[in-house]
Every structure is written in C-alpha cells, then in structure tokens.
Amino acid sequence: MSDIKIETEFKNLLPPLTEEQKTELEKDIIKNGCLTPLVVWNNILIDGHHRYDICVENNIPFDLTEMEFKDKLEAMEWIWSNQKNRRNLNKYELAQIALKFKPVIEAKAKENLKTSTGGKNPRPCQKSGNPAIDTKKELAKIAGVSHDTIHKVEVIENQAPEDIKKQVKAGDLTINNAYILTKSAVEAKKKNEEQEKLYKEQLEKEKQEQEKRKKQEELEKSLPENAVLIDKFRKPKETHIFGITDFNNLTEEQLGDCIKHSKKYEDAISKVALLSTSNDSLKAWSCIANTAELIDIELSELSLAIKNLITIQNYFKEVKKDG
Numbered sequence: 001m002s003d004i005k006i007e008t009e010f011k012n013l014l015p016p017l018t019e020e021q022k023t024e025l026e027k028d029i030i031k032n033g034c035l036t037p038l039v040v041w042n043n044i045l046i047d048g049h050h051r052y053d054i055c056v057e058n059n060i061p062f063d064l065t066e067m068e069f070k071d072k073l074e075a076m077e078w079i080w081s082n083q084k085n086r087r088n089l090n091k092y093e094l095a096q097i098a099l100k101f102k103p104v105i106e107a108k109a110k111e112n113l114k115t116s117t118g119g120k121n122p123r124p125c126q127k128s129g130n131p132a133i134d135t136k137k138e139l140a141k142i143a144g145v146s147h148d149t150i151h152k153v154e155v156i157e158n159q160a161p162e163d164i165k166k167q168v169k170a171g172d173l174t175i176n177n178a179y180i181l182t183k184s185a186v187e188a189k190k191k192n193e194e195q196e197k198l199y200k201e202q203l204e205k206e207k208q209e210q211e212k213r214k215k216q217e218e219l220e221k222s223l224p225e226n227a228v229l230i231d232k233f234r235k236p237k238e239t240h241i242f243g244i245t246d247f248n249n250l251t252e253e254q255l256g257d258c259i260k261h262s263k264k265y266e267d268a269i270s271k272v273a274l275l276s277t278s279n280d281s282l283k284a285w286s287c288i289a290n291t292a293e294l295i296d297i298e299l300s301e302l303s304l305a306i307k308n309l310i311t312i313q314n315y316f317k318e319v320k321k322d323g
Contacts, residue, residue: 004052005044013076013100014083015093017050026054034062041067041075047082073104080142091145092168092175095153098143102135109133152179159186161290181287188288196297265312272309 017025034055038048045052046067055062069075080097089097112133139150152175156168160182168178250258289298 003043004038004040006049007044009072009076009100009104010044010046010079011049013079014087014097015089022050025050026058029054029060030058034060037063037065039065039067041069044075046075047079071108073101073108076101076104077142090169090171091143091149092153092156094143095139095145095150095175096157096169098139098145098150099154099157101142102139105133105135105138109135149175152176155179156182161185161287163287163290181284185288189294192289192294192297195301196293199297199300269309269312272305 029051034051036048036051038052039046048062051062054060067075067078069078109132136147136150140147143150156165156175156178160168160178164173164178164181164185167173168175173181289295
C-alpha cells in the first residue's frame with residue numbers, strides 16, 4: 001500500500017462522488033470487501049481513488065491490476081473512456097473534464113514539435129516525424145462538444161463569478177448565457193477597478209486641496225490685521241461649475257454652455273428614472289458586485305448620486321416656490 005503514488009492529474013480528473021455516494025460505497029466495501037481491483041501504472045494509482053482511501057482508512061485489503069501506458073495522456077484517456085459511460089454528465093461538465101487534459105496535451109504537442117525539428121523552430125514547409133497536435137480539436141473530441149463550447153467553458157471557468165459557475169453547472173443557465181454574463185462581469189469588474197482608481201485619485205486630490213486650504217488659512221491667521229496678502233497667496237475667487245462668476249451679465253457663449261450642461265443633467269435624470277429595480281435586475285447586478293470591496297464602491301457611488309439628485313430636487317423646489 002505504501003508504494004502506491006497519488007498524482008493530482010489522475011485523482012482530480014473526474015468529478016468527485018457526492019457525500020451520499022461515498023457513504024454508500026464505504027458501507028459496501030466494509031460489508032463485502034473491495035471486490036474490484038485498483039488500477040496502477042508504474043505504481044501510480046490510475047483508477048479507484050475513492051476505494052483506495054476507504055480501504056486504507058479501514059485497513060481492508062485490495063487487489064491491484066497493473067497496466068501499461070506510453071505516457072500520461074494515454075493513461076488519462078483510458079481513465080476517461082473507462083468512466084464516461086458510468087456518469088450522467090451535461091455538456092458543461094464534459095467540457096470541464098476535457099479542459100483538465102489541456103496542460104498534458106499542450107506538453108505533448110510541444111514535445112512532438114521539439115522532436116520533429118531537433119529543438120529548432122520549424123520552417124513553414126517542414127514536415128515532422130510526429131504528427132502535429134491541435135489542442136482545441138483534441139479537447140473538443142474528448143468532451144464530445146464543439147470547439148466553440150470548449151472556448152466558452154474555459155472563459156467561464158477562468159473568469160466567471162462562482163455564482164454563475166454554480167448556475168451553469170446545475171443547468172439553471174445555458175453555457176452561452178453564462179458566457180455572455182461572464183464577459184459582462186469581466187467588463188464591469190474592469191470598469192469598477194477603473195472607477196476605484198479614479199475615486200482614490202479624487203480622494204487624494206481633495207485631501208491635498210484641503211491641506212493646502214488649511215495651510216492658507218493658518219498663514220492668514222498668523223498675519224497682522226493690516227497685512228496685505230500678495231496675490232499668489234490670496235484665496236482664488238469661487239466660480240460656478242461652468243466657470244461663470246456673474247449670472248446677471250451672461251455672454252451668448254456662457255448661455256450656450258448653460259443650456260448644453262442643463263441638457264446633460266436632464267438626460268441623466270431621465271435615465272435614472274428609467275432604471276429597472278426588479279428583483280431580476282438587482283440579482284444580475286449582485287453577480288458582478290460580488291465582493292465587499294466592490295459593494296462598498298457601488299454604495300459610495302450610489303450615495304453620491306442620491307446626494308446630487310437631492311440637491312437638484314431641492315433647487316427646483318426653491319425655484320417653484322419663488323415662482
């Protein structure tokens with residue numbers, strides 16, 4: 001028993017048994033013994049990992065069957081061909097398993113290329129002694145699905161939030177819909193990271209401005225009452241956001257700017273009013289903002305948006321009252 005080696009490529013190739021399945025298997029082996037031999041290759045356990053764990057834990061003897069394979073890829077292919085008909089797997093799960101072959105297939109493709117060219121880069125017309133391996137084609141063949149499906153599942157596996165992975169594996173989402181949601185989530189994450197960067201830069205800028213104002217105020221307080229400030233130390237005049245200091249004497253250009261910016265505010269408020277707040281919309285949003293940090297950023301931006309809207313609302317209430 002101690003000579004048997006466990007390698008992750010083989011142990012984790014197939015989906016694990018459920019807790020219920022493991023319990024039933026353990027009961028059967030304890031009662032009847034390990035009736036099916038474990039399969040090894042060069043002392044590496046190829047098939048029977050669950051049975052091996054149960055036998056070792058309960059000190060139950062087992063038989064071994066030695067098999068010969070030319071390489072790791074052939075051994076993995078044998079495991080898959082020996083087990084795939086015993087399991088009821090959907091397309092996503094089939095593609096998941098096929099993707100576990102990818103590093104081994106790529107390594108073999110690289111080795112074939114190296115052997116055929118003597119370690120040199122091949123010329124376009126150069127033929128190799130070993131056949132070239134198309135990794136995507138091999139993965140699709142192993143899974144029994146299209147190249148496109150393999151690509152989409154790989155993107156989902158590498159980039160999707162866990163919630164999307166669970167839903168597509170359970171069959172609640174199609175592979176195509178999960179892929180679209182994943183791409184959206186990736187874009188949203190990228191946007192959130194950019195927003196977070198801008199937010200931190202803005203905070204730093206405001207902090208520096210506050211420190212500058214504080215120093216200016218301290219300087220002014222320290223001066224005698226009759227001191228005259230040099231212009232470069234004097235506080236700048238406060239101006240409107242559009243750069244206007246006198247609304248009673250607007251130029252034609254300034255009026256045009258006011259109308260243009262007002263139109264932007266009007267469009268923004270209209271879009272806010274049309275936002276969907278259904279449960280489905282909010283759940284879709286939560287798939288993207290799925291960490292405490294991202295949620296804090298969203299809450300901060302929402303709070304700022306609400307504050308701005310309230311300011312605009314109060315302004316128009318005053319205008320209405322004055323009218």
